[in-house]
Amino acid sequence: MLVVKKFGGTSVADKERIFNVARRCVEEYKKGNGVVVVLSAMGKMTDVLIDQAKDINPNPPKRAMDMLLVTGEQTSVALMEMAMDVLGVPAISLTAFQVAMHTTSVYSNARLKRIDTERIRHELEQKKIVIVTGFQGVNKYDDYTTLGRGGSDTTAVALAAALHADKCEIYTDVDGVYTADPRIVPQARKLNEISYDEMLDLATLGAGVLHNRSVEMAKKYGVELVVRSSLNTNEGTVVKEVTKVERMLVSGVAADRNATRISLIGLEDRPGVAFKLFDIIAKANINVDMILQSIGRDNKKDISFTVDENTADAALKVIEENEKSLRYEKVSVKKNVAKISVVGAGMMSNPGVAAKMFECLFNAGINIRMISTSEIRVTVLVDENDCDRAVQSVHDGFGLED
């Protein structure tokens, strides 16, 4: 069996943790399995490098930034090779150049295009544990690139796909995917299995365990993902194409606190208004999440949308700069809102899920400020103060602790 294991920055933050990871990999190796390990930069190293760069150049060229950042993962893999040597197991560390990991050309946010597997296969045949730098790649100019957020997870899934690995284990600081954040809902239950689509919705909604980019890739190539803890040997959650006959109605409840709602009131009700608004915002490189447009009335309509609170001021700025061309009557900003979502493939054939969720919130006396739904998800916007109670009440209402 061939297993790809990915460990994040906290899992390799110091000597003790590096050896913890090394021992886990050696255990797998000693079962006779092929092991490919993908590592992130140690602990806060990436942040330290960014600070170092910004001290030199507040707006560092992205190419140089990637050249600098990739030293983080290279440090991790070199030290891991040394740790495995102490444990007496042959291991070899490889950078994106050595593998090679081909990406698109864009720096700081490249996408993986192709992975050469020859070197890795050769090293696996030599019975070595292969340790690969996550997060990084090489573009057609022969320059280092980095993959942006969720990059190391994506490296791991892409390697698993390219090597036709039997599974891809993503090690994290939680035991797996839960029906809700256990810090909010103590009765939250770990899921043994979840489908790619459900995981995607949870990831997008800020459940934080996996980045949706890696889940998308796993779904596309049918890579079996396992989310598990680097701190214990519990089984974790398997993410795959679940084909149970009786699906659970709802798999979990997710919350994302860092939202701000921006509403443009009294826009003209004519074609192209929404396009113009979101084009301006996209060009400012601001991600928009929920979007809601009121039904037009008296030739006027309102558009509300949520953005990450970090980008709220920037979004407001570009809107005000374009006041004349957007022609709105008023813009209102509501900070400190939270998105609460229920996710479950079962709800496709169960129209009562949304109503049930609204009932739970009503019973808890929580005001709903915005609603958005997809086939397997219902999301509502509530005041941030109500967030924890909202999650708890929905978790209780759907009986997820059982």
Next chain:
Amino acid sequence: MLVVKKFGGTSVADKERIFNVARRCVEEYKKGNGVVVVLSAMGKMTDVLIDQAKDINPNPPKRAMDMLLVTGEQTSVALMEMAMDVLGVPAISLTAFQVAMHTTSVYSNARLKRIDTERIRHELEQKKIVIVTGFQGVNKYDDYTTLGRGGSDTTAVALAAALHADKCEIYTDVDGVYTADPRIVPQARKLNEISYDEMLDLATLGAGVLHNRSVEMAKKYGVELVVRSSLNTNEGTVVKEVTKVERMLVSGVAADRNATRISLIGLEDRPGVAFKLFDIIAKANINVDMILQSIGRDNKKDISFTVDENTADAALKVIEENEKSLRYEKVSVKKNVAKISVVGAGMMSNPGVAAKMFECLFNAGINIRMISTSEIRVTVLVDENDCDRAVQSVHDGFGLED
């Protein structure tokens, strides 16, 4: 004109110094010259990385060690690209992989075999300053290697040779090559020119400005070297094939304090004795410097040699372990000795140099413990306590301050 400039670790130790280097390179660039910059790792970064490695594995595999160490120079070149961007000049940083710098396979002490110049030439044609990692290479297995001591100087000279650069400037913390160490001899004078051979002898004798490996390579490929300060714009010392009609008798006086003399007394006077002794020592990886063998008498002879004081104990250990096969009567160790050398191409045709040197030392009341000569060098061993007075008296005696 194409210039290769090499800056060591202290020259890029912090933000201020990085910008100092960047400005110097930009100045050259603005004269319309092509500029290739070779950088070492920042300040103590290499030491920090070594400590980090040894904390994980007291005896780290050399391949992994090189994988770790090369992140040092990569950090330097990435930050330098950012600094040059601040100064508004197009620059590009390249690793050994990107160049590519082909080396022999041995880790931690590889030798450069071939440098591809295509990428660098392409970037120079785009009117960019090209910033290259010193000290590192890539071997035939597509793995990172490092070049060992004097590595970054060697990278710079090799690049200058491969690119047919007009000169190779080695920036250091002194103004150039002096007739003696100015800390010992205040009247020491900076040389404007010195020949490769004289520089080689001075380098070997611990003058410390250049590593002999880089001087050897410069001589082989006829690269004009300039040793100059990164702290001022003084002219420095040019190292080249000097062909002056009237040569200076002596170019300089060098001192090396870290020597220990080991003497084997009463060895049998038969063939193979010296071979056996130095073979044993070579196999223990200990470098021997001066060697002196007494004239045989009564079928007995003595052999004395000097080693670096750090390796003296190890040398003594292997000698004592081989006491039976070496068959000596006694071994004596004299620590705290210093080598004083006068170097000068002029002495080839001036047999009086050695005598003159001995006279200076006699006048200063300094006892000579060992003598060794080459065509352009006379070296004596003295007590370390006498070192500074010896250098001063020889410097005075040859009138080097004029």
